[in-house]
Amino acid sequence: MQTRTPYPFSEIEPRWQKKWAEANCFRAAQPGEAGSEKPKKYILDMFPYPSGAGLHVGHLEGYTATDIISRYWRMCGKNVLHPMGWDAFGLPAEQHAVQTGTHPRLTTKKNIDNFRRQIQAMGFSYDWSREIDTTDPAYFRWTQWIFLKLYEKNLAYVAEAPVWYCPILGTVLANEEVLNTPEGPHSERGNHPVERRPMRQWMLKITAYAERLLQDLDLLDWPESLKEMQRNWIGKSEGAEVDFQVDGSGHRITVYTTRPDTLFGASYVVLSPEHPLVPTLTTHEQKIAVEKYRKDSSSKSDLERTELAKTKTGVPIGRFAVNPVNGEKIPVWVADYVLASYGTGAVMAVPAHDERDFEFAKTFDLPIRVVIHGPDSHPAESCFTGEGVNVNSGFLDKKTSAEAKVAMIEWLENQKFGRRQIRYKLRDWLFSRQRYWGEPFPIVWQGEKHQPLSPQDLPLTLPEMQDYQPSPTGEPPLAKAVSWIKLADGRIRETNTMPQWAGSCWYYLRFCDPNNSQAPWSPEAEKYWMSNGGVDLYVGGAEHAVLHLLYARFWHKVLFDLKLVSHPEPFRRLVNQGIILGEDNRKMSKSVGNVVNPDDVIAQYGADALRVFEMFMGPLEQMKPWSSKGMEGAIRFLARVWRLVCEETESGEWIPSPALTDDPADQETVRALAKTTAKVTSDIESLQMNTAISALMILVNHLTGLNSRPKSAIIHLARLLAPFAPHLAEEIYLRLKGKGLISLSDWPTYRPEDLVDAVVELPIQVNSKVRGKIQLSPQASKEEIEVIVRNHPELSAWAGGKKIDKIIIVPGRIVNCICS
RNA sequence: GCCCGGGUGGUGGAAUGGCAGACACAAGGGACUUAAAAUCCCUUGGGGAGAAAUCCCCGUGCGGGUUCGACCCCCGCCCCGGGCACCA
Numbered sequence: 001m002q003t004r005t006p007y008p009f010s011e012i013e014p015r016w017q018k019k020w021a022e023a024n025c026f027r028a029a030q031p032g033e034a035g036s037e038k039p040k041k042y043i044l045d046m047f048p049y050p051s052g053a054g055l056h057v058g059h060l061e062g063y064t065a066t067d068i069i070s071r072y073w074r075m076c077g078k079n080v081l082h083p084m085g086w087d088a089f090g091l092p093a094e095q096h097a098v099q100t101g102t103h104p105r106l107t108t109k110k111n112i113d114n115f116r117r118q119i120q121a122m123g124f125s126y127d128w129s130r131e132i133d134t135t136d137p138a139y140f141r142w143t144q145w146i147f148l149k150l151y152e153k154n155l156a157y158v159a160e161a162p163v164w165y166c167p168i169l170g171t172v173l174a175n176e177e178v179l180n181t182p183e184g185p186h187s188e189r190g191n192h193p194v195e196r197r198p199m200r201q202w203m204l205k206i207t208a209y210a211e212r213l214l215q216d217l218d219l220l221d222w223p224e225s226l227k228e229m230q231r232n233w234i235g236k237s238e239g240a241e242v243d244f245q246v247d248g249s250g251h252r253i254t255v256y257t258t259r260p261d262t263l264f265g266a267s268y269v270v271l272s273p274e275h276p277l278v279p280t281l282t283t284h285e286q287k288i289a290v291e292k293y294r295k296d297s298s299s300k301s302d303l304e305r306t307e308l309a310k311t312k313t314g315v316p317i318g319r320f321a322v323n324p325v326n327g328e329k330i331p332v333w334v335a336d337y338v339l340a341s342y343g344t345g346a347v348m349a350v351p352a353h354d355e356r357d358f359e360f361a362k363t364f365d366l367p368i369r370v371v372i373h374g375p376d377s378h379p380a381e382s383c384f385t386g387e388g389v390n391v392n393s394g395f396l397d398k399k400t401s402a403e404a405k406v407a408m409i410e411w412l413e414n415q416k417f418g419r420r421q422i423r424y425k426l427r428d429w430l431f432s433r434q435r436y437w438g439e440p441f442p443i444v445w446q447g448e449k450h451q452p453l454s455p456q457d458l459p460l461t462l463p464e465m466q467d468y469q470p471s472p473t474g475e476p477p478l479a480k481a482v483s484w485i486k487l488a489d490g491r492i493r494e495t496n497t498m499p500q501w502a503g504s505c506w507y508y509l510r511f512c513d514p515n516n517s518q519a520p521w522s523p524e525a526e527k528y529w530m531s532n533g534g535v536d537l538y539v540g541g542a543e544h545a546v547l548h549l550l551y552a553r554f555w556h557k558v559l560f561d562l563k564l565v566s567h568p569e570p571f572r573r574l575v576n577q578g579i580i581l582g583e584d585n586r587k588m589s590k591s592v593g594n595v596v597n598p599d600d601v602i603a604q605y606g607a608d609a610l611r612v613f614e615m616f617m618g619p620l621e622q623m624k625p626w627s628s629k630g631m632e633g634a635i636r637f638l639a640r641v642w643r644l645v646c647e648e649t650e651s652g653e654w655i656p657s658p659a660l661t662d663d664p665a666d667q668e669t670v671r672a673l674a675k676t677t678a679k680v681t682s683d684i685e686s687l688q689m690n691t692a693i694s695a696l697m698i699l700v701n702h703l704t705g706l707n708s709r710p711k712s713a714i715i716h717l718a719r720l721l722a723p724f725a726p727h728l729a730e731e732i733y734l735r736l737k738g739k740g741l742i743s744l745s746d747w748p749t750y751r752p753e754d755l756v757d758a759v760v761e762l763p764i765q766v767n768s769k770v771r772g773k774i775q776l777s778p779q780a781s782k783e784e785i786e787v788i789v790r791n792h793p794e795l796s797a798w799a800g801g802k803k804i805d806k807i808i809i810v811p812g813r814i815v816n817c818i819c820s
Numbered sequence: 821g822c823c824c825g826g827g828u829g830g831u832g833g834a835a836u837g838g839c840a841g842a843c844a845c846a847a848g849g850g851a852c853u854u855a856a857a858a859u860c861c862c863u864u865g866g867g868g869a870g871a872a873a874u875c876c877c878c879g880u881g882c883g884g885g886u887u888c889g890a891c892c893c894c895c896g897c898c899c900c901g902g903g904c905a906c907c908a
Binding site: 229336696 | 824844
């Protein structure tokens with residue numbers, strides 16, 4: 001017994017998916033091959049981590065948008081590269097292995113098969129001959145190869161660094177895998193407590209590229225908010241280092257400040273509790289208090305230290321520093337509002353012009369000296385952090401803040417008391433993990449010295465293991481693979497693995513030449529596909545703003561310096577799709593039970609309807625809720641399209657509609673087709689899929705209203721619909737044309753003159769209120785319109801008998817009569 | 821606290837400074853049907869006048885401004901979402 005559906009999508013969709021695969025129609029031509037003479041377009045999705053939960057409707061939103069663009073460009077005669085792959089290394093598969101003993105490779109394969117099935121059921125036009133998997137040795141061989149390039153350039157180094165360690169998971173976690181909770185830092189996965197532990201780690205010197213990562217953001221067509229997040233993360237600040245001699249000791253304290261113009265207002269100096277000079281400089285009298293303070297603050301979590309921002313704490317160390325600019329002796333304090341990890345770990349405090357210093361000075365009754373006058377007077381009980389004019393500042397008096405900064409830095413440099421200094425918040429990238437399921441480092445150790453493997457020895461694959469648990473001391477699981485780690489010559493393999501981000505740092509380059517066994521990519525393939533500023537369109541979630549998108553830009557710049565890629569940036573245009581919320585307006589989550597499973601939706605409504613609905617919901621970048629009623633609206637629309645062509649018999653057969661005709665379309669329909677084509681074309685190019693679909697609905701409503709339906713008009717409609725609902729479009733095309741694939745046909749064109757209506761209606765306003773309308777030719781000039789309006793029989797009625805002083809005419813838009 | 825977004829009917833959302841609410845959803849009414857579903861047609865921002873066609877007033881978070889004309893531009897607030905947050 002067959003359940004009745006609005007149109008036979010469950011029969012149509014798998015059949016066309018099979019036809020497309022057999023015809024190989026989405027294969028992108030490599031440079032030199034037939035088809036590569038066409039202009040290229042590289043349309044990329046952020047490839048997914050194949051989780052056990054399967055795809056969710058949020059993934060599909062971005063993938064549908066890129067598929068529409070890809071199909072559109074293909075129909076416009078471009079050689080389109082639209083690939084898909086799997087970012088498949090990662091913790092969940094490894095945790096699953098720890099719990100069940102199943103090798104992560106098997107879990108990963110199963111998940112990939114499921115993801116591929118779900119993606120293919122959507123009818124996406126990926127070039128599957130380019131599918132890549134970051135856990136495939138044929139792929140990660142080149143991830144290791146690129147690491148060796150970084151190593152050769154001295155951009156990879158080993159350092160002892162404090163990292164987040166989770167005793168329950170038995171592994172370290174990246175900063176991004178740690179959440180701040182009211183109970184302290186916890187792991188994102190499993191919500192277990194984590195702690196700081198110093199461990200020897202591999203680092204990548206991303207800081208060497210800080211300035212270029214910042215500057216080159218200007219080359220990119222990315223959302224401004226995302227660029228801003230990267231700018232903040234890089235955190236450039238310009239200022240000066242100033243040396244303060246410590247009175248009665250040979251030592252000096254170097255501070256970093258962005259406001260050297262306020263140096264005359266410094267009334268004390270603060271060291272962070274971790275500052276190396278604290279034990280040396282603390283006087284005997286203060287030793288006990290300072291030691292206690294340091295101990296207390298080291299036991300505080302980062303969260304506690306920042307949460308208590310309002311009540312500042314600190315202890316004087318008993319020493320005085322000499323302000324180089326005026327010789328004044330000012331006290332030295334230790335306080336945990338100064339961070340050891342930024343600047344020099346020491347600051348000069350100017351309470352009159354810095355909030356934190358002001359609060360501290362208030363708490364401990366330290367002097368507050370005003371050295372900047374702002375443009376407006378402000379209450380004496382607050383501090384002024386803006387820019388203004390210097391006072392009480394010796395040679396800086398009457399200078400503006402900008403002038404004073406320059407003058408002070410010049411003075412400090414001449415007197416050798418300081419120097420101009422640029423700082424970044426960006427830290428080097430902690431690149432090693434104590435995990436099994438990741439890329440092994442192509443590194444061996446001889447005693448304390450590390451050495452690279454030769455590129456011929458790649459790929460270095462993972463050993464087979466029974467036990468994926470790391471040791472309680474934080475030794476990586478690979479340390480247990482004794483026969484693997486020990487080389488015949490006595491050298492020992494590195495047992496850390498690379499983080500999940502490694503594979504995604506360059507996958508877009510591998511897609512250019514995915515089956516190359518001699519190199520990660522050929523120069524010809526890279527030049528061809530990455531021309532014109534790199535990937536033409538990259539779509540994915542905003543959660544990667546300062547992770548993947550920063551890491552990949554960093555690697556790309558290193559590769560650019562090595563002349564392995566031809567442009568300094570990988571992704572020219574980037575769009576973030578918004579989150580799709582549950583029907584209850586809450587974030588989709590298993591525990592809330594509001595998750596929409598695409599498999600269920602496809603079974604009930606079909607892939608085309610799901611594609612159309614996801615695009616019709618609203619602007620791509622916006623967060624929006626799922627609606628099962630809206631989903632029904634989408635299939636209703638497609639069923640209307642279907643019924644333009646077919647009609648259902650009493651027995652449930654679909655037969656050609658008797659309303660179809662071979663006659664040419666009437667003028668009104670020709671205009672409707674032209675207008676819709678113009679609208680859909682521009683909307684697709686600007687990713688406004690919701691209004692493109694709305695234009696298609698208007699056209700379908702028009703065609704439905706016709707007594708006889710010209711086949712040529714419906715074929716035209718099918719072409720416009722093809723990027724959105726490709727299966728249905730193919731089926732209609734076949735039924736009306738008898739042969740060929742719409743996916744390989746041309747994007748429709750129109751005559752510009754058909755965009756213009758024969759007669760237009762122009763609203764007539766009187767004092768900006770619409771009072772009437774006139775019909776006239778769209779070509780009518782301002783002068784002609786004015787004559788028509790002034791001689792209109794109803795004009796004095798519209799104007800209420802008042803005298804018309806002036807008429808404003810915007811042809812094609814509006815007429816506004818101004819009356820006094 | 822700072823930096824980005826955003827605020828339009830019952831709902832999702834449309835509107836190069838030019839008729840606010842396209843297109844959908846929901847709701848109501850009608851046609852078809854023994855009935856229901858499906859489908860098709862009509863109404864639908866709020867208020868008011870009229871027998872009716874129609875007509876009038878109000879309306880895009882709040883308050884000002886620019887303009888012949890403002891959802892759109894400018895200034896000052898309020899609220900929501902996201903990011904950063906003792907970075908000197």
